[in-house]
Amino acid sequence: NQEKMVALYVLLFGQICVASCVLPIGSQPEQVHLSYPGVKGSMVITWTTLNATESIVEYGLWGGKLFTQSARGNCTTFVDGGSEKRKIYIHRVTLSELIPGFTYVYHCGSEAGWSDVLYFTALIESTSFSPKFALFGDMGNENPQSLARLQKETQVGMYDVILHIGDFAYDMHEDEGRIGDEFMKQIESIAAYVPYMTCPGNHEWAYNFSHYRSRFNMPGQTEGLWYSWNIGSAHIISFSTEVYFYLEYGLDLLFRQYEWLKGDLEEANKPENRAARPWIITMAHRPMYCSNNDHDDCTKFESYVRLGRNDTDPPAPGLEDLFYRQGVDLEFWAHEHTYERLWPVYNYKVFNGSTEEPYMNPRAPVHIITGSAGCREKHDGFIPKPREWSAFRSTDYGYTRMHLINSTHIYLEQVSDDQSGKVIDSLLLIKDVHGPEAWL
DSSP, X not given: OHHHHHHHHHHHXXXXXXXXXXXXXXXXXXXXXXXXXSSTTOEEEEEEESSOOOOEEEEEETTSOTTOEEEEOEEEEEEOSSTTXXXXXXXXXXXXXXXXXXXXXXXXXXXXXXXXXXXXXXXXXXXXXXXXXXXXXXXXXXSOTTHHHHHHHHHTTOOSEEEEEXXXXXXXXGGGGHHHHHHHHHXXXXXXXXXXXXXXXXXXXXXXXXXXXXXXXXXXXXXXXXXXXXXXXXXXXXXXXXXXXXXXXXXXXXXXXXXXXXXXXXXXXXXXXXXXXXXXXXXOSSOSXXXXXXXXXXXXXXXXXXXXXXXXXXXXXXXXXXXXXXXXXXXXXXXXXXXXXXXXXETTEEOOSOSSOTTBSOSSOEEEEEOOSBOTTOOOOBOSSOOTTEEEEEOSOEEEEEEEOSSSEEEEEEEETTTTTEEEEEEEEEOSSOSGGGGO
């Protein structure tokens, strides 16, 4: 009898476990995020499922009847490069003919499973639009200290766009790509509400940057490695500094990107284009300058990003001269787990507008390094004495805000998460003249 009782318990426990240990439904959408494709009145919605399903977004104007419109897209299979060759399914749907400035409610998925109900505001296309941004780099899914503050601020409508300047998750390929999944779930509470615009960093290197190229959907045809787009009075250029460091993935990428940058800047500098979008802003991961003490590329006068590489055949051109000649106004970087604001600088020399107003009509580009959002590698340190071009620096965790006020004024401030959201640095960049002639 005792043996029968034990067998019955085992049978019952097994049935309970089967009922309560059901695996998550593989058709359920997760990792929802938005991006702006650079096409007027459009927004791209990207998400992931663990099984192949249809790719549908149902949406409608805020305040109206839910889901009166629908759009279909495509699903691609992504295979992680690890030993499991683990598969996920990435869905992309482009919504078009959106009314600029209007808020839309949406969900995504298929009849096999839907996401939560989410919302976004279609970007205003006018050159007089005055957008607000949060920007940062180097945010992991372990110790993402700035994330909670960014989640709340995004959901209450403080930002129109997020710029993530390289280094995601630490690292997306780890645990057969599951760390990438976890990170994308974490940022859904930001990225499902405003366009989440990206560039690659060194932590995306694995399997030739395949996780970055597949998970994010940026403008252009280069899988997000380099692209540009317009918003308000700005032309924003995103590119990869990693082409200077991962030559095993092809030296041709370095030269292709340089030629693209040159062509894109020349187009942006055509008189009619520069008049409409006078600000040219760049974002990329590894800085040209920094006063950190970690021997990174930016600590060296002979920086690859700044001056190029002479050990390649042919020698690879750097970017400082190109950006200076084309009148780039503002350059955002990350990689260093710190915040550093530079005086207007070119070729290691300071070119302030004046002693009293250094950022009023400066005579060189302004650099901001903002890589302190929070990750498992903690903070980086600084050399004890700042360089002459270093205006302000902080090791606090935090992120940067930018308000593109109009064609002559940009306001920037640095938020310290260590100090409960205190603004620890700010600057007002004023330019009456844009383009190479601004340096004269």
